[in-house]
Amino acid sequence: MIHLCRVVAALVVLTWGVSTAPALTFNITNQGGATPQMLAAFAEAGALWSAQLKDPITVNVRINAAALPAEVVAHADSFYDPYSYTSVRNALVNDRQSADDISSSNKLQAGSTFSMLINRTANNPNGVVSVTPYFDTGLGGPGQAGPENNNTVRITSANAKALGLYPANSAGLDGTITFTNSAAAFDFDRGNGINAGQLDFVGVAAHELGHMLGFVSGVDILAGNGNAPGLNDNQLRFVTPLDLFRFTSRSIGVGGGIGVNDWTADNIAKSFSVDGGTTPLAEFSTGSIYEESHWKNNLGLGIMNPTVSAGELLAISINDLRAFDVIGYDFVTVPEPSPFVLAALGLGLLALRKKYRRS
Ligand SMILES: [Zn+2]
Structure with missing residues (x-):
């Protein structure tokens, strides 16, 4: 291959x-x-x-x-280019034509910031660029230097x-x-x-x-943030529209919730979902061997x-x-x-x- x-x-x-x-x-x-x-x-x-x-x-x-x-x-x-999360959510809502459009945009997080599961940040409360994930809500707290990465989508x-x-x-x-x-x-x-x-x-x-x-x-960029000193959470403004539909059971579980995406770079399986993570449809690539901007390899998932x-x-x-x-x-x-x-x-x-x- x-x-x-x-x-x-x-x-x-x-x-x-x-x-x-x-x-x-x-x-x-x-x-x-x-x-x-x-x-x-x-x-x-x-x-x-x-x-x-x-x-x-x-x-x-x-x-x-x-x-x-x-x-x-x-x-x-x-x-x-970077766009505000609010403008992207509004655009996705305005673009609705299919059942998936309606389902997926209904589960987008409300407000001007979105919460995500993240790791490898310089200010990770578990240690500098630690792979241990934590929730970055954009509302402040441990491991959160600012909301800039929670209110920006890179398209x-x-x-x-x-x-x-x-x-x-x-x-x-x-x-x-x-x-x-x-x-x-x-x-x-x-x-x-x-x-x-x-x-x-x-x-x-x-x-x-x-x-x-x-x-x-954008996890492809986060994956490269594994060496100290690295970037803080608010400097990692690389969540893409596709990343808004990247979930795990841990991102929609305790501390997160339906619609909270998993933006970690690790080997835990991440899935594409059109209902806020409740129903996984297809696995995204994870880990460092294959790039994150793809489906998981060898499953015949698509082009x-x-x-x-x-x-x-x-x-x-x-x-x-x-x-x-x-x-x-x-x-x-x-x-x-x-x-x-x-x-x-x-x-x-x-x-x-x-x-x-x-x-
Ligand atoms: Zn490719």
Whole structure:
């Protein structure tokens, strides 16, 4: 298996433009290293998302090819901005179209700050950068230097566009995606399956676009705060919209409650939930081996898995779509999240994968 990517943060450059777009559109430009084959396959990857998400925004992506570390096939550098938690909650409420939107936004914490389970802070009452978790309520108390990390949400510019927090067709760059320039690495044609020994370029491109659209976790940054002196809680203003739906039984239990997210960097299983943590739907990646901005590996949870195998066709799953739905995107067709439909879709994806593996 090969590590899909590293997610790198950058500050957004504010530029404003006016145009119209009927649906989620990708404006793809070449940074210089991408081949015509890459550009064509990348457009195919964008179409996979455009077929599912109807938000009338334009996402500006620059693509490139370069030498990358051996275990990494691509990485996404997205632009981010901080927004107040209140404005993000209001935007999520205003964006409600599906049953998941209603359920998930109803369980968002009230008020201008949100409580979270956290660890690895410099001011952790259990010891400097201790991995032992504690509740950071934003209301003051042990391990709380200020509410800044409890009232701020950090959002990719593409996600902010979907939420109406940023001009939908702003011409500024939303991010850059860099692929390995190793010629042997990719199969660009999904029509006949993915060749043994090669990687699904369109699938990898769609995965990286998924990060740019907002499938990212600030826990990746917290995980790097493990050495003293480290940063205090209020300096770690990196909770993303997706992190608002990251829960454990301990975050919704004693000292926390329904809707209190688990923003710790440790090996305890964290789950995506659309009802404030009561019902876990899919596990997020944890620990230091695989990045936090992904589903847990090897469970077939979706295109936002952290690794890809040679010969594997990557597909957008119902888990992927439900996550994008609750962070502010809207479906072309709203899928009913009933157990029957979920099971049927799961089987469909499984059958598709098996078919392509055989061919
Ligand atoms: Zn990734």
